[in-house]
Amino acid sequence: MPKDRHHSFHVTHVVGARPNFMKAAPIVDALAARSVAQSLIHTGQHYDELMSDVFFRDLGLPEPVVNLAVGSGTHAQQTASLISGLEGALESDRPDALVVYGDVNSTLAAAIVAVKIGLPVIHVEAGLRSFDETMPEEINRRITDQVSNLMLVTSPEAIGNLAREGRPISKIRFVGNTMIDTLEKNRPRFDPKAVQAELGLNDEWALVTLHRPANVDSRKRASELVEALNDVSGLLQLVIPLHPRGREALVSAGLRESDAVRIVPPQSYLSFVSLALGARVVITDSGGVQEETTMLGTPCLTVRPNTERPITISHGTNRLVEVEELFATASDVLANAITVPARRPPLWDGTAGLRCADEIISFLEDSTEGASR
Ligand code: UD1
Helix, strand or coil: CCCCHHHHCEEEEEECCHHHHHHHHHHHHHHHHCCCEEEEEECCCCCCHHHHHHHHHHHCCCCCCEECCCCCCCHHHHHHHHHHHHHHHHHHHCCCEEEEECCCHHHHHHHHHHHHCCCCEEEECCCCCCCCCCCHHHHHHHHHHHCCCEEEECCCHHHHHHHHCCCCHHHEEECCCHHHHHHHHHHHHCCHHHHHHHHCCCCCEEEEECCCHHHHCCHHHHHHHHHHHHHHCCCCEEEEECCHHHHHHHHHCCCCCCCCEEEECCCCHHHHHHHHHHCCEEEECCCHHHHHHHHHCCCEEECCCCCCCCHHHHCCCEEECCHHHHHHHHHHHHCCCCCCCCCCCCCCCCCHHHHHHHHHHHHHHHHHHHHHC
16 A cells, blocks of 8 residues: 555544534644545534634634534434434545544434444544443443444543443554643643633632533532532632533522632633633533643542543542532642642653544555455
8 A cells, every 4th residue: 555545535523512622633633744634524512602613713623614503402402403414414525434522412423423324433532431321421422432443542441441342452542632632732821820810810719610410400409519619619719610501500509709709701722721720629520621630730629429531530630529528628628638649641641643643544544455355
């Protein structure tokens, strides 16, 4: 096979929701450097300026070839619109392979459409498991992995998770974490002091993000959380960029703006990571934030009973907390009673995108050779 054979490959990426964008950018860049033709499809699962457009600008992502504008809805409605929109888009695009990211509804829908129309599926961030079937993301991950032809994993335990589900080792590659590539690339642009000044924050703050259905959809749970946050706000100022999903629930559960509790709009990538870097502690239920705080060295309290990212606990700054423990644990962290390990997880080194590009090209070369034999 000629060395520049991959020049004629065409790969399509499907992204749709905020956490996809940071994962895709390094792979798009690395494949572009290897002259692979690419298209980016945006499903429009996230559509607000602050949930989507600002990330494309911060990360320098290419303009999508199409935005399907599927928007919000129940899981069934949203997934149905995603599936029918993506079928049309992929039928006309006809790439050699489809790359999907993470665990959002757009990921699952794209994987299902691709496998049904005979396109190979490459899943970035395969094999993470919370073993919690009440999380929509857990279902999305498992099904996506079941139909993926190449599984690129961020963390070694993902290999065992996939093997236990019967996925062949020959289709799994440990490449590291492309979200961390994005973080490392942008390190020089993070500026906690500038964001502090812009938002008028105190010298010390806790960054809070909460949006998971398990935390905000039940009124009782939302009220318990608001109570715990009010207690923590007696220790230091909270800054809470409110995801649209949590806004109404948390506000109707009694969350109120004050000097101690600063409620701000969803932040751009650069502002958000700057806030996490400058924070004394981060309180979250997000997946990606557990990874980012691990690399930033900021203590992270994850208000969930489980995590699909155990490496952020074994190597990073993360710990799982019950809502009842939040105040006491935050107090301990602020008193430095809890010291956090700061070991870099393996291959979270800023070059995972290059390894992904290599694996994607080898996969396409093998597929082409297989087809021509
Ligand atoms: C989705 C992902 C979740 C991820 C999160 C990151 C799924 C199942 N969940 O959750 O894994 O952690 O993104 O943000 O895919 N909304 C807006 N503007 C937007 C987008 C959403 O106002 O641009 C509001 C709508 O009221 C919508 C709600 O947020 O109904 C939920 O949006 P949706 O995309 O269904 O899920 P997320 O909670 O954002």
